[in-house]
Amino acid sequence: MTALLKEMPSHIVQGDDDFTYKVFYRACGFVLEIGVKPPSELGFGTMVWDAALGLCQYFEEQRMRFSQRKVIELGAGTGILGILTVLLGGDVTITDKPELLKRIERNVSVNIPSSCRPRVKVCALSWGDDHTLFPSDYDFILGGDIMYSRASVPLILKTLQHLSNERTIIYFASTMWINRNLISSGYQTLSQYFDSDLVYRNKDKYVNVYRMTKKTPSDGDRVVP
Numbered sequence: 001m002t003a004l005l006k007e008m009p010s011h012i013v014q015g016d017d018d019f020t021y022k023v024f025y026r027a028c029g030f031v032l033e034i035g036v037k038p039p040s041e042l043g044f045g046t047m048v049w050d051a052a053l054g055l056c057q058y059f060e061e062q063r064m065r066f067s068q069r070k071v072i073e074l075g076a077g078t079g080i081l082g083i084l085t086v087l088l089g090g091d092v093t094i095t096d097k098p099e100l101l102k103r104i105e106r107n108v109s110v111n112i113p114s115s116c117r118p119r120v121k122v123c124a125l126s127w128g129d130d131h132t133l134f135p136s137d138y139d140f141i142l143g144g145d146i147m148y149s150r151a152s153v154p155l156i157l158k159t160l161q162h163l164s165n166e167r168t169i170i171y172f173a174s175t176m177w178i179n180r181n182l183i184s185s186g187y188q189t190l191s192q193y194f195d196s197d198l199v200y201r202n203k204d205k206y207v208n209v210y211r212m213t214k215k216t217p218s219d220g221d222r223v224v225p
């Protein structure tokens, strides 16, 4: 089976309410140390999902760099993808629900050298709720395994519509076995408003990476009023 990233032996963490394990990944020449905890009352965001790893692997294969690029990650969970994007030069806003931010901050502080700290922000962003507090000039929007519930699709759509402009590139990844029909129907909804291409697939882990850009009114397609 093809691993998504080189995962190194993990450590059990004793006496830490935030993390049960430290997991180490090698990506794009960096070793990332990520604190994780099994899903709990905080939901699914306390562990690393294969979609985040799939995007890290895609960035590695494409030798992507984000220097001078403004990036926002939605539903960041542990923050691993946003952290890698900062290390690759990006000016990155890592977002999730408020209750996840303390753990993301901890992972950021372990992995991001102080010289890069001015390029990272960790902020609460609940889809379809407080997205309008953020600007619309991002170069990239990232999301790993955030399209897993039918109810969240219209919220994510609203959020993407606000955060993006016609130059914004959106990379979303999904672990398709979670619920292939539901996930596909979510991407189908987004494809009414965004041009979408499948750019990468890890067949063993069943992870797809999609690249999306906003349709403009001249495309003759529907645009959310």
Ligand SMILES: C[S@@+](CC[C@H](N)C(=O)[O-])C[C@H]1O[C@@H](n2cnc3c(N)ncnc32)[C@H](O)[C@@H]1O
Pocket (backbone or CB within 6 Å): 043, 044, 045, 046, 047, 048, 049, 050, 051, 052, 053, 074, 075, 076, 077, 078, 096, 097, 100, 125, 126, 127, 143, 144, 145, 146, 152, 155
């Ligand atoms: C399956 S986890 C994926 C975490 C991470 N992206 C990864 O791939 O490892 C989904 C994430 O979406 C976040 N989330 C769920 N509903 C949300 C909402 N309405 N607004 C913002 N974030 C949300 C969760 O807190 C969680 O971190």
